[in-house]
Amino acid sequence: SLENITEIGRCAKAYCEHTARSVPTLSDAVLTLIEMGFNVDTLPVYAKRSQRMVITAPPVTNAPGTPKSLSAGQKRTHPSHIPSHLPEFPDPHTYIKTPTFREPVSDYQVLREKAASQRRDVERALTRFMAKTGETQSLFKDDVTAFPLIAARPSVIPYLSALLPSELELQSLEETDSSEQDDQTDSENAAGNINSDDPGADKQNSMLPPSAVVSSAKANEDNMIDNPYLRPVKKPKVRRKK
Incomplete structure (x- = not known):
């Protein structure tokens, strides 16, 4: 049973x-x-009995396998530790790896062409953006949408951009002014030390008439530049660590 x-x-x-x-x-x-x-x-x-029954093997049916036209290469056989009734290994094409990236291009001519095309695309995109968001002018009076141009905005003072210094010039002026100011403060400190050591100089300054002192101060005021755009930049004094 x-x-x-x-x-x-x-x-x-x-x-x-x-x-x-x-x-x-x-x-x-x-x-x-x-x-x-x-x-x-x-x-x-x-x-060994005579009336025994012999059971025949079941008929073998052709299982639908993979067509030969679709198979690539020869399949691997099972190792000794894998039973034969387990399914076979897939085609060798399954284990082939194909990289999906390309090596970077380092040719000078190709890089220059790519940079030029990117610059052209950026300029074209910015021009279209300005034309869509701002005021436009057309070459033809009948059709306003054909060949749109960015509207020109005339400035009130056109020569002002040429007179104003650029950012690089301002930076260089600030650096030179700061260095000159540091030298001036050092010289003033040295002069103050000399005057404090020399009592005759104090007597000479005290003996000068007040008119001479006023005239020297007035001369310094005359040398000052009235234009605020051309005056030197005044920076706060920075204390140096000893």
Whole structure:
């Protein structure tokens, strides 16, 4: 019966694993039958009986396989540790890797052409953006949308951009003024030290009339530039760490 066959298979597997094996042998099946109470000596007589039935193998049907036209290369065979009833390995084309990136181009001519095309595209995009967002002028009075041009905005004082200094000039002027101011403060400190050491100089300055002092201050005021755009930049004094 089905229960006896199932019990024989389970016990044979248990005996096989008990002896550290993975495939059951004939001895395992014999021990299983003895354990279940069967007489093993009657098996040869039962196998040689004349009225026995022979079960033929089931008919082999052609399983739908992969057409030869779609197969690429020769498939790998199973190693010794993999049973043969497991499915086969896929085609060798499955293991082929194809990089999806290209090496960077380092040619000088190609890089210059690419930079020029990118610059042209940026200028064209900015021009279209300004034409869509701002005021436009057309070459033809009938059709306003054909050949739109960016409207020119005339400035009130056109020569002002030429008179005003650029950012680089302002930066250089600031650097030169700061260095001159530092030198001036150093010279003033040195002069103050000399005057403090020389009492005769103090007496000479005290003996000068007040009119001479006023005239020198007025001369300094006359030398000052009235134009605010051309005056030197005044920076706060920075204390130097000793």
